[in-house]
Amino acid sequence: MTDQGRITANLPSRDFDKTEAFYQDLGFETVYRGEGWMILSRDSMMVEFFPYPDLNPSESYFSASMRLPDIDLMHGEWANLNLPSAQGNVPRLSAPFELGGDAPRMFALVDPDGSLWRVMEGTTNT
Numbered sequence: 001m002t003d004q005g006r007i008t009a010n011l012p013s014r015d016f017d018k019t020e021a022f023y024q025d026l027g028f029e030t031v032y033r034g035e036g037w038m039i040l041s042r043d044s045m046m047v048e049f050f051p052y053p054d055l056n057p058s059e060s061y062f063s064a065s066m067r068l069p070d071i072d073l074m075h076g077e078w079a080n081l082n083l084p085s086a087q088g089n090v091p092r093l094s095a096p097f098e099l100g101g102d103a104p105r106m107f108a109l110v111d112p113d114g115s116l117w118r119v120m121e122g123t124t125n126t
Helices: 016-025 071-079
Strands: 009-013 029-033 038-042 045-051 063-068 106-110 116-121
Touching: 009 016, 009 063, 016 029, 016 038, 016 045, 063 071, 071 106, 071 116
Parallel strands: 009 045, 063 116
Antiparallel strands: 029 038, 038 045, 106 116
């Protein structure tokens, strides 16, 4: 059987205009936007957003993962946005790091709504 499915991240947005602008700076394009749903894409990657106007970004527990063959290219591009890197800032972008063991090399991005992206190096099969 050939797998033709796709799973996409589903994250909260306090304000679709601000979320859309932030992700457009990251290279995403709007695929769909309605009152209760927004879908953005970059290459083969998609992320969907639902309204959550009362979300407190500092208490958000939402997250998603992105796997790339080489995280340095994406990190270098996003580093040009000059996002803060200090823990606790929202939004923020960490430097690439290694957890050790079998964990992939990665970096973290926190969007304006407090959603954590783990951007990991490796194929989707690892």
